[in-house]
Structures are given as C-alpha cells and as structure tokens.
Amino acid sequence: MDRRSLYAVVLTFIILIGWHYLYVKPKNEEMAGKRLSIIAEKAREDSLAALRGTAEEAREQHEEIFRETPGPAETSGGTEETAEFASVVFSGMTAEKKIAVITDRMIIEMSSHGGELRTVKLVDFRVNDGNMVNLVPEGEKGGIALLIGTGKGWNSLTETPFDTYVDGAPLGEDAEIRLGDARHEVEISFRREYETGGYIEKNFTFHRDGYEVDLEIKITREGSLRNSEVYAVSWECGLATTEKDKKRDWQQFASFGWVGEDFNKKGLGKFGKETEIIQEGMVRWAGARTKYFLSAVIAREQRAGIIRMLGKKSDNFIGYSLGYEFRGDPRQVTDSFTCYFGPLDINKLKGYGVGLEKTIDLGWMRFFSVLVLRLMIYLKSFIPNYGFIIIILSVLTKVIFYRLTHKSFKSMKDMQRLQPKIKELQEKYKDNKEKINQEMMKLYKEGGVNPLGGCLPLIFQMPVFIALFNVLRNTIELRGAPFFLWINDLSSPDVLFSFGAKLPLVGNEFHLLPIFMGAAMVVQSKLGGSPGGEAAPAAQTKMMSTMMPVVFTVIFYNMPSGLVLYWLVNNILSIIQQYYIHKEGEAEVTGSVPEGTGGDAKKTSGGERTKNRRKN
Numbered sequence: 001m002d003r004r005s006l007y008a009v010v011l012t013f014i015i016l017i018g019w020h021y022l023y024v025k026p027k028n029e030e031m032a033g034k035r036l037s038i039i040a041e042k043a044r045e046d047s048l049a050a051l052r053g054t055a056e057e058a059r060e061q062h063e064e065i066f067r068e069t070p071g072p073a074e075t076s077g078g079t080e081e082t083a084e085f086a087s088v089v090f091s092g093m094t095a096e097k098k099i100a101v102i103t104d105r106m107i108i109e110m111s112s113h114g115g116e117l118r119t120v121k122l123v124d125f126r127v128n129d130g131n132m133v134n135l136v137p138e139g140e141k142g143g144i145a146l147l148i149g150t151g152k153g154w155n156s157l158t159e160t161p162f163d164t165y166v167d168g169a170p171l172g173e174d175a176e177i178r179l180g181d182a183r184h185e186v187e188i189s190f191r192r193e194y195e196t197g198g199y200i201e202k203n204f205t206f207h208r209d210g211y212e213v214d215l216e217i218k219i220t221r222e223g224s225l226r227n228s229e230v231y232a233v234s235w236e237c238g239l240a241t242t243e244k245d246k247k248r249d250w251q252q253f254a255s256f257g258w259v260g261e262d263f264n265k266k267g268l269g270k271f272g273k274e275t276e277i278i279q280e281g282m283v284r285w286a287g288a289r290t291k292y293f294l295s296a297v298i299a300r301e302q303r304a305g306i307i308r309m310l311g312k313k314s315d316n317f318i319g320y321s322l323g324y325e326f327r328g329d330p331r332q333v334t335d336s337f338t339c340y341f342g343p344l345d346i347n348k349l350k351g352y353g354v355g356l357e358k359t360i361d362l363g364w365m366r367f368f369s370v371l372v373l374r375l376m377i378y379l380k381s382f383i384p385n386y387g388f389i390i391i392i393l394s395v396l397t398k399v400i401f402y403r404l405t406h407k408s409f410k411s412m413k414d415m416q417r418l419q420p421k422i423k424e425l426q427e428k429y430k431d432n433k434e435k436i437n438q439e440m441m442k443l444y445k446e447g448g449v450n451p452l453g454g455c456l457p458l459i460f461q462m463p464v465f466i467a468l469f470n471v472l473r474n475t476i477e478l479r480g481a482p483f484f485l486w487i488n489d490l491s492s493p494d495v496l497f498s499f500g501a502k503l504p505l506v507g508n509e510f511h512l513l514p515i516f517m518g519a520a521m522v523v524q525s526k527l528g529g530s531p532g533g534e535a536a537p538a539a540q541t542k543m544m545s546t547m548m549p550v551v552f553t554v555i556f557y558n559m560p561s562g563l564v565l566y567w568l569v570n571n572i573l574s575i576i577q578q579y580y581i582h583k584e585g586e587a588e589v590t591g592s593v594p595e596g597t598g599g600d601a602k603k604t605s606g607g608e609r610t611k612n613r614r615k616n
Helices: 003-045 057-064 080-086 223-227 246-251 344-351 365-380 386-400 402-428 433-447 456-474 513-527 538-554 561-591 599-615
Strands: 096-103 105-111 116-126 132-134 146-151 153-156 163-166 175-178 185-193 197-206 212-220 228-235 252-260 263-269 277-287 293-312 315-323 332-341 496-505 507-510
Touching: 080 561, 096 185, 105 332, 116 293, 116 332, 132 456, 146 197, 212 228, 223 228, 223 252, 228 293, 252 293, 252 315, 263 277, 263 293, 332 344, 344 365, 365 386, 365 456, 386 561, 402 433, 402 561, 456 561, 513 538, 513 561, 538 561
Parallel strands: 096 175
Antiparallel strands: 096 105, 105 116, 116 132, 146 153, 146 228, 163 185, 185 197, 197 212, 212 332, 228 315, 252 263, 252 277, 277 293, 293 315, 293 332, 496 507
C-alpha cells in the first residue's frame, strides 16, 4: 500500500467518523430528547406519580426495586405485613421441587422456590466443551423473578415456596416433562396463597417448538396483599458467557428497554458506578443479550410502567426488569407476557413485530449491514457452506466496485508517473507556493489526472466494507460454521495448532489465515510500485509498503476467520486487478514517444494517452 492509498484510507475514516459525530449523533440525541419529553408527559398523564408516592419516596423505591433484593427474613422494615408474604398455607408443600421441561429447542429447569427458571439450555447450540448453551450462569437464581412492593418495603419471592401444578394437577415430586408428538404444550403454574387472603400466581406455558414461553401473572390483592402497590418481573440471574473468547463475549453484553417510541441500549461498560438505569413510560419489552443470545420479556399489552436496565461491569453481570403499579386500586390483576430465550436470529426476532431485531449489533451503518445479512441468509438456502458464501460476497463487491477501484488504482499510477515533474516544479518554484499550485493543476489537466481519483472511490466503498465487517464479526449465522480443513468456526480465529504456552502478540495459538492475508498485502503493495522506466518509490513509501501488511496482520490475527477470509479473497482479487493495471501502465510507458521527437508526433502521442486515460 503506497502513501497515497494510506492517506485515502485515513481521509475516508476521518470523513465517516466526523459525519457520524458532527451530524448523526447530535440528530439522534435531539430526537431522543424529544421522545423522552413525550414519554414523560404521557407518564404524568397516566398518573405514574402514584407509583412513587412523593418525589422523595419515588427515587428511594426506584433504587430498591431492582437491586439485589433481600430474602423474606431481610425484608425492609420487618413489618408483619411484609413478613407475611413469606408465610405459606400448606405446610406440607415447603420442600423444593424441581421441574424440567424439554422441548425441541430448549431444556428449561424450574424450581418451586420462587417459581423461577434456574437453567435455560438451548438444544441446537453448544459451548466449547460440547455442552449445550445455558443462558443462566451456573448456580444463579432469579430467572423471571417476581417482586412485590408496598409503601413499607419491597419483597423478592426468589426463596419463597410456591405450590406447583402441571396442567392444573398438583405436583407432588420432581418431574421431567418432554413435549413431542403426543404432547405439544404444557402449562406449569406456581401459586402462592396467603392466610389473610389473596394469592400470587405465575403461569408458564411451554410449546414444543420455538424459543418462546408464555407468561401470565395473576395477583389477587386481598389481605396483606391489599397493601401492595407495585410488582415487577425481573431477570436477576445475569447471563452466562458462551464463547471461548470471554472478553469479546463480555464486550457485547448489553441491556435493553423499549419504552414508548424510544429504544434504549446500555452496554456492560455503562454500568461502572451505577448498576441500574431507569426508563419510564409505555412499556413494550425489556431484555439482555450476550454476543449471540438474548433473554427478553415482551408485554402483550402496552401500558405505563418502568423498565430498569441492570448491570455491573466488575462482575460481568447484565439483566433487566419490568415494573407496574396497581393503578386504580384493583382487586384482581392479570398481565400477560411473551418470553424469548434464544439466538440473535434476525428473522425470528423480527417476527415478533416489536423491534427485538435491534438487539443484534450491526453497527451504525445498520441499513447496509441488514442488506448484507439478508443476502447471506438467502444464499445459505442453496449454498450449504458460509465460507463459500463469504468468498462469493467478496467477489460480488469487487465486481460491483470494479470501475471505481479501477479508476482508483489507475489514478494512483498516473500520480506516480507525474511525481518526477511534480518534484521539478517544487524545486523550481519552492519560494512561490501559489505558482506551484497553479503549475501542478496545469500538469494534472494536461496529463488527464484527477488528484482525488484515488480517494473518492474508497469513500463510496467504505459503507459496504463497514457493513460487512459488522455482519461477519457479530452475526450468529457464522457461529460454529465450518469452512474446510482446519477452519472449523468462521466466527472465531482459525487455529492450525497450539503452542502450549502464551506468546506475546500471538497468544497460545497459531492462526494461518492472517499470515496469508499479510502475504497478499505484501504482493499488492509491490504491484503498487511504479511501472518500468519510472523513478523508484521514495524510501518512506517503501517503508509504509512494508509496515502496513505487518500492522494489518497483527490487527487481524485474532479476528474471526470469516472476516479474515473475506479480506484475503478481496486482496487476491485486488492483486489480479492491479496486475493488469500495472501491465497497462507499462504498455503506455513503452509506447510513448521519447522527448526530442518531432513536436507533432509528440503532441499526437500525448493527446492519445490523455484521451485513453479519460476513457478509462
């Protein structure tokens, strides 16, 4: 890569980044501010103030509702009303019972204590040791936890015993329920009745296929529950890392909430000092994701409430919660939700029609990324290997931008050809910058050269390249997808062999694809040199041509093999294209009329070369 190519790449990134931060980001912030104002006004109209009580009590309650909530014995205030939530009517039903529901896609284990999900295993996805992906970290509790709040405190029902029913029949012991041809769905109910009247019920309906679970919350506010003011459904167990490279997985951890028209995303890095971020308004859904998987709860009916995005960077914890007040002092409360526990699959998520697909990280050029992803999915319907699809994408982009890249390479060659004359002008008019500029523009015009010809084509291509980068790096379609030989996972670096010890820069594994890519860049940089008969490139340009392949090899060394494969094929195609442009340049130089030949002949030859350049 010569110096002008480097300048072109740098200029391209500066323009794109500047456009994003000077135009796109301020516009987004302005629109977000307007949306928040509308949401706040709706919230006031819907009397959300009743949920908070006084302004002082509001902040205290909001700070407590989704924190690590205490068990029944630690409930704030220790009042009889709050402690009564922990009592049980049927003394013979206090022993914990475990229920496993096995569907075609999931294995979910539940506990009668809290009526919560303790494991969520995905049958079609595996971790490095061959076990199924489990969204719940081992030993953690709080999957779809329930909290009840009164003016005197909040109570988590995580350790509270529930009576358990399977399709309405009481469960007396641990059970395993397998759905199949004979049984397409099952309802698991957890019911909690109180001596003073009232009950709480969590009903889960599991289906044979898919990654969704129906959830219904029923609360009869009698007796001690009569004083309850709010309840919340919360994912308090966090999410388990599922990838070999845990750091890259943690980098994609994020919590989400869609309130009104406002989509909110907070990455794990946002939860340093603060462990929760509140959004109020018309609740649609809340969720949390890893790099490839999502847990989310979708409200069937949109109404005023609170979404809390949860996180703790130091513990790599990410979660979420939805809270609702008991507006109008109802005796009976019934709310329905759809829970999604599965892969970040754009088609599955879009099918819910609530914007869940936005949880897939496709970068700020999302429009282009979605087009690329959908094209890949379409090609997969008749091409069984994503490695070949990546090669096809690389060839396709090269074909689409062939004329642009051709002009770019040609322009750089033309600029190299003019370098000796440019140096002469700089020496001749070194004390007159204005004269230098005038003469150089005249030289460019006579030579049919556009000084920006090497930069502008790259600028047009960058959106597509960035989109490809985001798709190849973050989409679950490539997770575990093999190519051939040692490349057995296009979402991870290719591993030819292990060193047995960690080495500086390269780690403990040898990745071959980045070496091939670096070698291809070296060949490409050599072809970028001046054609025969012209001055050799400057020492600085030679150094850049040597250093750039090394730098890119280091950068790409631990990148997913699918992304490296794309750039390797792109470089090989660029080498072929540059080779023919190089031969064309040599032909022009060889066929030119030497200085000293008759003026007419020289003028004709020069005019023909200029005409040919403009045609190309």
